[in-house]
Each structure stands twice: as C-alpha cells, then as structure tokens.
Amino acid sequence: MKNEIQEKLEQLAFDCTTAFCYGCYVKANKGVCPQCNSDDLMRHLEGVGCEWGTDWVIKHILQEELTEIDTDEVFEESIRGSYSEVTEVGWMKFDTIDLMKSQDPISWRIAKDEYIDYLEQDEEIVSFDGGSNYYWKHDLESL
Ligand SMILES: [Zn+2]
Structure with missing residues (x-):
C-alpha cells in the first residue's frame, strides 16, 4: 500500500x-x-x-x-471515546485523561505508541520518514 x-x-x-x-x-x-x-x-x-x-x-x-497528524491528539480522542470523561476518586472528580497522563505518563506513552503502530499497520495512516510525521491515508488519496 x-x-x-x-x-x-x-x-x-x-x-x-x-x-x-x-x-x-x-x-x-x-x-x-x-x-x-x-x-x-x-x-x-x-x-x-x-x-x-x-x-x-x-x-x-x-x-x-496536507497537515501531519497530531498523534497525541488522535490517541487522546480515541481514549476519550472509550472511557468516562470524569473519574471519581473518593469525593473528588478528575478528568480521566488528565489523571491517567499525570499519574502514569510512561504507560500513557507506551499505549499511545502501540495505538499509532496499530493505525499504521491497519493502513489508516502513513509515514514517509520512518514515523516522524504521519498522514491520514484518506487525505493522501484525495490529493
Ligand atoms: Zn542544456
């Protein structure tokens, strides 16, 4: 492809x-x-x-x-769609994403990298420079 x-x-x-x-x-x-x-x-x-x-x-x-994909944003969007927006801890309410990012940035980064790899293998996104910049395949096709 x-x-x-x-x-x-x-x-x-x-x-x-x-x-x-x-x-x-x-x-x-x-x-x-x-x-x-x-x-x-x-x-x-x-x-x-x-x-x-x-x-x-x-x-x-x-x-x-084309605009290269903001991979942070794309990953965040996908997670926002899968988990509740707010997480309650005791009597406190937190933004789930902010909480995850701040409490375990390493896990967050690993999951992000895996998600981007998955998108690439699934041929939804393409990189021409070994993964520094990604583009949506449908954007390329419309060129
Ligand atoms: Zn000449």
Whole structure:
C-alpha cells in the first residue's frame, strides 16, 4: 500500500514539475534540453526552484497540501471515546485523561505508541520518514 502511494506521489511530483537543464538554465519540456540536448535534467517546480530527483517535490507537496497528524491528539480522542470523561476518586472528580497522563505518563506513552503502530499497520495512516510525521491515508488519496 505504501509503495503504491509512494509511486503515485512520485507521479504527481513528476506531473507538477517540468524538466530543467541546470547547465543552460532553461526548461526542457520535451525531456531533452533544447539548447545542449542533454537528458541529464533536474525537475523545476514553478515558484519554488529546481533540484535533482522528485523527493524534494514530494516533501513540498506533502507540506503544502496536507497537515501531519497530531498523534497525541488522535490517541487522546480515541481514549476519550472509550472511557468516562470524569473519574471519581473518593469525593473528588478528575478528568480521566488528565489523571491517567499525570499519574502514569510512561504507560500513557507506551499505549499511545502501540495505538499509532496499530493505525499504521491497519493502513489508516502513513509515514514517509520512518514515523516522524504521519498522514491520514484518506487525505493522501484525495490529493
Ligand atoms: Zn542544456
């Protein structure tokens, strides 16, 4: 699934850029430089610049078009949906999430990491940088 998305992103990056000869500093719309006939070309993204390859274009598209997931927020939401909002201890009432987080931050973090792993394995979220940033799959598909 991830490879498929990666491929589509590369295609998209390719489609929204033009070939560019850095040596002559001209666009090479036909895949070869109109001046020196070189096919060793960069990609040029209007208003952004030119560089080799498409990785940087993909990065730019992701940054511009998508918002990375706030994993803390996503996990918190899922927990809020599963437990009562308020927990009573003796005569006191606490926000359940705040109580859990403050009383056992390690357990909270482990559970969060497991939940994010689960979402990734379930192919609901995707990361292209080894888990630093995640995106919703349905957001990617709408690109
Ligand atoms: Zn050239």
